[in-house]
Amino acid sequence: MYEHLKKQDPAIYKAILAETKRQEEGLELIPSEIAASAAVIEALGSVLTNKYSEGYPGKRYYGGQENIDTIEEIAQERAKKLFGVPHANVQPYSGSPANLAVYVAVCAPGDVVLGQNLPDGGHLTHGWKASATSIFYKTIGYHVKEDGYLDLEEIERLAKKHKPKLIWVGATAYVREFPFEKMAKIADKVGAYLAADIAHIAGLVISGAHKSPAKFAHIITTTTHKTLRGPRGGIIMVTYKGLKKDPELAKKIDQAIFPRLQGGPHDHQTAAIAVALGEAMKPSFKTYGRQVVKNAKALAKSLMVRGVKIVTDGTDNHMILIKCGKGRGVFLQDALDAAGITLNKNTIPKDPSSPFYPSGVRLGTPFITVRGMKEKEMDKLADWIAQVMEEIKDFQFPSDKSKIKPTFIKFRKFVAGNNELKKIKSEVKKLCAKFPLYKDMK
Ligand SMILES: *Cc1c(COP(=O)(O)O)cnc(C)c1O
Numbered sequence: 001m002y003e004h005l006k007k008q009d010p011a012i013y014k015a016i017l018a019e020t021k022r023q024e025e026g027l028e029l030i031p032s033e034i035a036a037s038a039a040v041i042e043a044l045g046s047v048l049t050n051k052y053s054e055g056y057p058g059k060r061y062y063g064g065q066e067n068i069d070t071i072e073e074i075a076q077e078r079a080k081k082l083f084g085v086p087h088a089n090v091q092p093y094s095g096s097p098a099n100l101a102v103y104v105a106v107c108a109p110g111d112v113v114l115g116q117n118l119p120d121g122g123h124l125t126h127g128w129k130a131s132a133t134s135i136f137y138k139t140i141g142y143h144v145k146e147d148g149y150l151d152l153e154e155i156e157r158l159a160k161k162h163k164p165k166l167i168w169v170g171a172t173a174y175v176r177e178f179p180f181e182k183m184a185k186i187a188d189k190v191g192a193y194l195a196a197d198i199a200h201i202a203g204l205v206i207s208g209a210h211k212s213p214a215k216f217a218h219i220i221t222t223t224t225h226k227t228l229r230g231p232r233g234g235i236i237m238v239t240y241k242g243l244k245k246d247p248e249l250a251k252k253i254d255q256a257i258f259p260r261l262q263g264g265p266h267d268h269q270t271a272a273i274a275v276a277l278g279e280a281m282k283p284s285f286k287t288y289g290r291q292v293v294k295n296a297k298a299l300a301k302s303l304m305v306r307g308v309k310i311v312t313d314g315t316d317n318h319m320i321l322i323k324c325g326k327g328r329g330v331f332l333q334d335a336l337d338a339a340g341i342t343l344n345k346n347t348i349p350k351d352p353s354s355p356f357y358p359s360g361v362r363l364g365t366p367f368i369t370v371r372g373m374k375e376k377e378m379d380k381l382a383d384w385i386a387q388v389m390e391e392i393k394d395f396q397f398p399s400d401k402s403k404i405k406p407t408f409i410k411f412r413k414f415v416a417g418n419n420e421l422k423k424i425k426s427e428v429k430k431l432c433a434k435f436p437l438y439k440d441m442k
Helices: 003-008 010-025 037-046 066-083 097-108 152-162 180-190 200-206 240-247 249-261 267-280 281-305 329-339 368-369 375-391 401-416 419-433
Strands: 088-089 112-116 138-142 166-168 193-197 218-222 232-237 319-323 345-348 360-364
Touching: 003 010, 010 267, 010 419, 037 267, 037 345, 066 200, 066 218, 066 232, 066 267, 088 240, 088 249, 097 193, 097 218, 097 249, 138 152, 138 232, 138 329, 138 375, 152 180, 180 193, 218 240, 240 249, 281 319, 281 345, 281 368, 281 375, 329 345, 329 360, 329 401, 375 419
Parallel strands: 112 138, 112 166, 166 193, 193 218
Antiparallel strands: 088 232, 218 232, 319 360, 345 360
16 A cells, blocks of 8 residues: 555655554544445445536536546445435535535525524534624524433424524534434424534444434534435435435535535545445445444443443443543543543533533444454453543542643543553453454555
């Protein structure tokens, strides 16, 4: 692998090798990450990156499209079949541009849009104040209850009061099944479009481990690089229900992507998406998706047995939110990092602190499941996480702002010199060696 890169650009070559080693020797628990297959990575690294193909199959603005059209049509057909929808656009550069295209397709500037509040688990693009979506549209956030479940009563109340044009369902940090049917009832009552953003759970929907939104939403968006196990990218789908509400909806979505928001599609990415969707059609993908959830449930249980507190006392999907005390998410994230376990700090429902110093961490099982890890390894992992929490239990987040910096200096020093964390890191490395990545790519 990489023979040309090695000769021509040693700095980049070395960094790629070092990153490969980091991914191989540690436990990647960030729930939005996964190891794509070697075939996906080959398609992504192909000469397709050389091509310009603005437009859609059969309707392009450049010549020489016979192979690109084949590739894009295969990707579209596979997406439609897997999700049971009549229309799929596979050109979004990623999940965020896919979501922006939905706004552009169905809203006029200033229209009201309802989405899950970011500190409650929602995504930036669902209308959070730091996102451009809140500049161009009147975005209103809904919340989860104290118990971590969506507050459906509040959602209905907000929908009736503000009459949104578009309602989002889907999130980036939510551990329970999305109530697509109930959200559809609310959207239908007020005449809103319902867009289901299944970025995190697309692979689970395909494998039957999470209910599909196809019967309930008008539009479905997803990323392709999370549980779907493809390259970085996005897909927007229009359902039969969507076409019934608005026969022009598919056309509006396609126009929103090109020419309104994007230029030429990333054809190498489209090919890699097609490959990933091909993999998702195999029976083995169902086994993988179900194991992702089994592993998350096993890990949640093993953590709780060890006294670790988690949001909603369990999970329905691939994700777990650990509650680790006011403002202490960064401590746990950094200490686990030193032990070879990667996850991210995250807010918890009604977080008493802030998104920058949240009171929880978010972790997930997709990456370690594609490596072949099962329930037995989840128990070991829970053990390590509980041990790390014990190691750092004396560090509290200061309520006095001027103490934050000195506290972190002290904490980092403690972590760097802690032998228990070093010991766990070497045990993690040993476990990972038994579950190699990319055996066939070296
Ligand atoms: C990850 C994610 C996105 C955005 O995807 P990017 O590819 O990072 O732009 C959108 N919505 C949800 C719910 C996500 O989890």
